[in-house]
Amino acid sequence: MSREGLTRMTKVEVVVDGTIAPQVVDLFTHAGVTGYTAVSNVSGLGHGGYHEGRLLFNDQSALGMLITVVPDDQVDALLAGVRTLLGERSGVMFVSDVYVSRPEYFTT
Amino acid sequence: MSREGLTRMTKVEVVVDGTIAPQVVDLFTHAGVTGYTAVSNVSGLGHGGYHEGRLLFNDQSALGMLITVVPDDQVDALLAGVRTLLGERSGVMFVSDVYVSRPEYFTT
Amino acid sequence: MSREGLTRMTKVEVVVDGTIAPQVVDLFTHAGVTGYTAVSNVSGLGHGGYHEGRLLFNDQSALGMLITVVPDDQVDALLAGVRTLLGERSGVMFVSDVYVSRPEYFTT
Numbered sequence: 001m002s003r004e005g006l007t008r009m010t011k012v013e014v015v016v017d018g019t020i021a022p023q024v025v026d027l028f029t030h031a032g033v034t035g036y037t038a039v040s041n042v043s044g045l046g047h048g049g050y051h052e053g054r055l056l057f058n059d060q061s062a063l064g065m066l067i068t069v070v071p072d073d074q075v076d077a078l079l080a081g082v083r084t085l086l087g088e089r090s091g092v093m094f095v096s097d098v099y100v101s102r103p104e105y106f107t108t
Numbered sequence: 109m110s111r112e113g114l115t116r117m118t119k120v121e122v123v124v125d126g127t128i129a130p131q132v133v134d135l136f137t138h139a140g141v142t143g144y145t146a147v148s149n150v151s152g153l154g155h156g157g158y159h160e161g162r163l164l165f166n167d168q169s170a171l172g173m174l175i176t177v178v179p180d181d182q183v184d185a186l187l188a189g190v191r192t193l194l195g196e197r198s199g200v201m202f203v204s205d206v207y208v209s210r211p212e213y214f215t216t
Numbered sequence: 217m218s219r220e221g222l223t224r225m226t227k228v229e230v231v232v233d234g235t236i237a238p239q240v241v242d243l244f245t246h247a248g249v250t251g252y253t254a255v256s257n258v259s260g261l262g263h264g265g266y267h268e269g270r271l272l273f274n275d276q277s278a279l280g281m282l283i284t285v286v287p288d289d290q291v292d293a294l295l296a297g298v299r300t301l302l303g304e305r306s307g308v309m310f311v312s313d314v315y316v317s318r319p320e321y322f323t324t
Contacts, residue, residue, distance in 0.1 A: 152253040
């Protein structure tokens with residue numbers, strides 16, 4: 001697979017209660033991200049909030065998924081912020097490698 | 109990029125006809141996942157169901173995307189289950205590396 | 217983590233203004249993809265279009281996220297097409313590794 005002309009960065013996805021989504025966006029901003037994508041119409045269960053071992057459909061609540069991509073030197077600040085925000089909440093954060101073109105778009 | 113304090117796990121994304129989404133959730137449950145995220149308002153074509161080489165907008169149908177994250181020792185059971193479910197259907201499964209904080213949230 | 221029986225391919229996610237989404241799908245088709253997933257109800261800011269350093273909620277616009285998976289020999293053509301399409305637009309493209317079962321579903 002050719003990754004020629006692409007730059008590796010870090011993708012951070014946060015799934016939280018919809019009411020907390022604006023706080024995640026605010027946190028993204030303070031961590032210096034240049035953009036984000038928000039997916040609404042998201043529902044789910046857990047991870048963490050529900051450890052009963054059974055997933056009930058009526059436990060579903062309106063969630064938001066917020067996605068951003070940052071260069072290496074911004075990852076630590078961003079992750080620290082998200083961790084603090086999620087500290088006492090049941091949201092989850094997924095961190096993964098991603099390759100982008102136009103890396104200057106993701107750099108402040 | 110710092111992955112300090114993060115734990116590698118496996119992200120499994122399944123895109124299926126919306127009518128089958130509850131079966132995927134049920135399968136997740138039996139495989140021992142502690143949570144999942146469901147994205148509605150998803151449409152698409154293929155992969156596999158349509159090999160005409162042309163993608164027609166009126167072929168779109170209501171799909172569901174189900175996302176879960178599991179530790180290594182649960183991956184095989186989960187993938188086997190999804191494969192069996194998708195056996196004669198046109199849904200797709202995407203498997204990728206992901207890093208999470210709070211790994212205990214993803215472990216039963 | 218067992219990746220036995222899975223095949224590595226490349227996942228390409230494109231987030232663009234909703235009005236451009238059909239052009240992305242058309243581009244996918246011409247690059248020979250066998251399927252795609254479209255997520256609607258997506259909003260966001262940047263990356264690239266907005267470099268003011270502040271993210272305002274009223275800057276959100278209706279976006280579309282298009283996801284496809286291709287084998288190695290189709291990656292270059294697909295990426296070239298997306299880059300050209302995004303050339304003067306603020307959309308973003310995320311490229312990542314993904315593992316799939318049934319690789320024949322992703323091959324024309």
